[in-house]
Amino acid sequence: MTELLRRAYSPATFRTEGHALIDQLADYLEGVTDYPANPYATPEQSLAVFRELLDRGAAPQEVYRQLIQDNVHLHHPDYLGHQVVPPAPLAALGDVAASLMNAGQAIFEMGRPGVAMEQLVMERFAEMLRLAPTAGGFLTSGGTLANLTALLAARARQWPAGGDAWRDGNGPVRPCLLVNAQAHYCIDRAVRIMGWGAEGIIHVPTDGELRMRTELIDELVADARERGLTPVALVGSACTTSTGTYDDIGALADAAARHQLWLHIDGAHGAAVRLDPERQHLTAGLERVDSLTLDFHKMLMAPALTTGLFFREAGDQYRTFQQEADYLLGKSADWSDIARRSFECTKRTLSLRVFTLLSAYGPEVFRDYVVQVGVLGRELARLVRRDPNLDLFMEPDVNIVCFRFVAPTLAVEQRSAVNELIRATLTEDGRRYIVQTKIAGQTYLRCTLTNAFTTTEHLQAMLREVVDRGQQFLDLRTTLPR
Ligand SMILES: Cc1ncc(COP(=O)(O)O)c(C=O)c1O
Structure with a gap:
């Protein structure tokens, strides 16, 4: 054991540094308006500042000070930029504990408390969002990944009978989905990653507020089928990133039922409005969708990345990945078996951030x-x-x-x-x-x-x-x- 390693793991140093950091951050929150909301610097200027700190071996407190000073200040009331939430301090505090414990959430035996909290967070939010009683899901690292995961589950369930995309790849099938052209770019990315190519994404024209014209869906599906494509999913936005427009979920659910398509709603930003009694009409029909992405780091007070992926039929979440890994993956469709369903293998204890907010302050x-x-x-x-x-x-x-x-x-x-x-x-x-x-x-x-x-x-x-x-x-x- 070297002296250096002993120092790096010293509980006494952790105690001193930890108290100092919390004081530094609390002072920051109290005085956040003393900073410009987003201090300007070019990439080269930022690089030079941090290179200098690194070259001279700056102490952690100095690095934190520089980070705080130069960062964008989400807690500043003049921050009106991208849709990342200023986290509630309690949710951020949990990250220190989660990082120190560093328990991977792939399998129950490695991350018991976090996995149990994850199940409860998902259960509680499914209730708060009034999803179907059969709903279930898990937490994952970002809306982008959640959307891709949902579409992989859609692919598995919707693939033409007799085929199996997991085993054979796309083969002769030419799959596609229908989506608002204003949907977040990660939907397009997911389609390309799945190997569906440019023909795999069909944009449904929009009205003046950039809402999908759902009355055109029948015609677009028929046209796609005539061209030899296999429509797999309809993807709605609740809401779109750019303008905050809500697609009509009820009309999408009707269309999905008529054409036997999977309906995925990207509610990364806006599905949370369902918690506002005055704006529930915006997500009417959400209980009917096959899958739903919800980012807690956009409108639900948690640090990034914390995303819930919900499935109306909890069993559908086990369709996504059909792998065997004897050292890790069990065969059962058990709630405590997260790696069977999530992209991540080692995953942070994401649940703690939301769990403490729920338990300390309640859903309100x-x-x-x-x-x-x-x-x-x-x-x-x-x-x-x-x-x-x-x-x-x-x-x-x-x-x-x-x-x-x-x-x-x-x-x-x-x-x-x-x-x-x-x-x-x-x-x-x-x-x-x-x-x-x-x-x-x-x-x-x-x-x-x-x-x-x-x-x-x-x-x-x-x-x-x-x-x-x-x-x-x-x-x-x-x-x-x-
Ligand atoms: C509607 C929507 N979906 C997905 C994403 C991507 O989410 P993430 O950044 O959590 O991967 C965003 C990000 O802004 C978004 O607005």
Whole structure:
């Protein structure tokens, strides 16, 4: 045993460093508004800062200080950027325990407490989301992986009789799925990974709010079959990433039943609105879907990555992987046997993050968060509508709001360039963080109201700055691209 190893594993050092870190983080949370919401740096500048720390062997506390200082600050009320939640501190605290214990969740005997908590978290959320009584599922590392896993289960159940994609590959079958073109890019990625190629993804045209026109599905399925394709699944978004649009789940469930397709709902961001009594209509029919992805790190207060993958028929989750691994995988379809169903072999104790929130605060804490950020979404939309220089893309159903600067004197063809400049200069300034998206080829500014402590005043100040910057760029318009 070397002295160095002894130091690296010293409980006494852990105690001192741990207390110091928690103090550092609590001070940070109390004073988060002293920082710019997203301090600007180029990749080279960040690399130089951390190279210097590494080269001189900086102490952990100094590294943490630099990390805190230079990071994006999700707990800052002017953080209005991508849809990652500021985690509840309690959920983050559990990560220290989970990391130290480091129990893999693949098999029960390696991770008993975490596996048991996972089962309870999934059970409790299936109830809170009012899924079918037959539902079951597990936690996995991100919406991307959950969506791929769900589609692999769909493939297994929907494959033409007599065939087996797991054994034979696609063979002569030309599978496809139907999806909103606005769905998250990971659906397209999953299709390509499964070897279905470009013909494997059929985009259902959308309406003015980018919702799938479900009345076109019958025709698209018939056309796909005529072309020799085998439709396997329908994939709906609840909601889409870019604009927060909810596909009509009830109509999708009807279409899936008519054509005997698997219905998967990517609710990574927005399925959580089902916890808001006033917005339950957005997910009407969710109890009918075959599989559902739900990210706890988007609207449910947990650190990334924490994703629930639910199946209406719990037995379907055992179809995904048909492997044998005598050293690890049992043969039974037992709830405690997670690696049979999940991509991960060694998996973090993801459940702890959600379990402690549930046990300490009850399900109401998730409802309160979802309601509050929804209220903020509507508030931002109200402020945008009041300003003649701004154009709201759609009335938000959730905490994603898209709008753009459109002063009457700004030529239509210069709108995108001006909005891109507004966003770029705001990002360099760093005090507020908003992002942008393209809708029908036009650039819009995009906010996700992910911090429940953002107020009307923060939103007003952000909009004022957007308009002020826009007005300044109007003076430059002769030099702007068209
Ligand atoms: C609708 C939707 N699905 C899937 C994803 C990917 O999720 P993850 O980043 O957890 O892999 C996102 C991410 O923004 C999303 O918005």
